[in-house]
Amino acid sequence: MNILDGKKIAGEIQEKIKDEIGQLKxxxxxxxxxxxxxxxxxxxxxxxxxxxxxxxxxxxINSHIIELKAExxxxxxxxxxxxxxxxxxxxxxxxxxxxxxxHNTWEILNHLNPKKDVDCFLPVNLGNILLNRAGIFPCTPxxxxxxxxxxxxxxxxxxxxxxxxSFIVGKPLASMLTNQNATVTLCHSKxxxxxxxVKQADLVVAAIGKPGFITADMIKKGAILIxxxxxxxxxxxxxxxxxxxxxxxKFKKKGYGIAGDIHIKAYPKASYFTPVPGxxxxxxxxxxxxxxxxxxxxxxxxx
Ligand code: NDP
Numbered sequence: 001m002n003i004l005d006g007k008k009i010a011g012e013i014q015e016k017i018k019d020e021i022g023q024l025k026x027x028x029x030x031x032x033x034x035x036x037x038x039x040x041x042x043x044x045x046x047x048x049x050x051x052x053x054x055x056x057x058x059x060x061i062n063s064h065i066i067e068l069k070a071e072x073x074x075x076x077x078x079x080x081x082x083x084x085x086x087x088x089x090x091x092x093x094x095x096x097x098x099x100x101x102x103h104n105t106w107e108i109l110n111h112l113n114p115k116k117d118v119d120c121f122l123p124v125n126l127g128n129i130l131l132n133r134a135g136i137f138p139c140t141p142x143x144x145x146x147x148x149x150x151x152x153x154x155x156x157x158x159x160x161x162x163x164x165x166s167f168i169v170g171k172p173l174a175s176m177l178t179n180q181n182a183t184v185t186l187c188h189s190k191x192x193x194x195x196x197x198v199k200q201a202d203l204v205v206a207a208i209g210k211p212g213f214i215t216a217d218m219i220k221k222g223a224i225l226i227x228x229x230x231x232x233x234x235x236x237x238x239x240x241x242x243x244x245x246x247x248x249x250k251f252k253k254k255g256y257g258i259a260g261d262i263h264i265k266a267y268p269k270a271s272y273f274t275p276v277p278g279x280x281x282x283x284x285x286x287x288x289x290x291x292x293x294x295x296x297x298x299x300x301x302x303x
Pocket of ligand 1: 163166167169208229281284
């Protein structure tokens with residue numbers, strides 16, 4: 001079993017981006033601008049946003065966070081988006097999802113300028129993925145594709161199973177894997193005989209949000225396992241059951257551990273697997289930086 005080391009690859013990508021941003025600044029006097037809007041106080045979202053901001057700043061991106069109360073009126077939130085749409089110093093806008101339940105996600109997202117839609121949320125950008133003519137890709141699926149490419153895993157003809165059909169992970173990734181000639185089965189909570197389908201797969205991607213949901217007995221020996229799940233666990237018995245060693249140690253210090261959707265006992269059966277944390281998560285953040293730089297270069301015709 002080999003680790004798909006997202007943390008390492010993300011570090012390499014970030015180094016390249018930092019260099020390129022430095023060179024572009026010397027040439028043009030400009031730096032890419034990224035603004036993340038976060039609504040409400042979801043602790044996991046707050047932690048992700050802080051991390052994205054920290055890394056963006058480290059790379060020389062002009063990064064800002066706009067924090068808004070969950071109760072903000074939709075019109076006021078839309079007004080914030082309009083202001084950013086018109087700001088020439090901001091090339092990339094991310095509305096951190098999920099939005100609190102009192103907001104209609106699509107009513108809000110629809111106001112985003114598609115040219116600044118850094119995580120490809122909008123129909124026009126998702127549509128280009130379906131047509132295999134996209135210039136930028138959603139961060140998490142794109143990070144997964146980069147990782148597979150880095151380890152020279154040839155997807156052509158592989159049976160791939162995508163568990164989870166969200167528009168930010170499962171649906172676009174299913175298209176991207178199809179575009180790379182994998183044969184993809186897209187599953188969800190109403191899928192019948194999920195264990196039987198997983199058992200046939202050469203590549204298993206889990207984006208479900210349930211710790212250890214894909215168990216070792218479901219996995220074909222030698223399968224490639226990609227775990228998108230990030231589940232925060234606060235009970236010791238859960239941490240011992242679902243978390244890798246480093247998270248068990250973290251639980252002792254911080255009172256929580258992070259687990260994936262694929263059970264850790266499945267790892268020894270895999271040819272390759274992504275650890276949680278340290279697999280898909282850092283790649284998602286790195287791809288946000290890649291996309292920010294791409295949108296900046298597009299705005300100033302630097303491609
Ligand atoms: P969503 O909640 O939007 O989607 C979850 C999907 O899982 C749905 O399609 C749902 O099916 C499916 N599902 C739920 N229960 C079952 C079941 N019993 N059997 C089969 N399928 C099931 O989640 P996201 O895609 O936004 O995120 C998934 C996980 O990935 C979360 O843990 C999230 O935190 C994590 N994540 C991690 C990222 C990273 O960078 N590492 C980035 C984004 C997400 P249905 O559609 O029928 O309801």
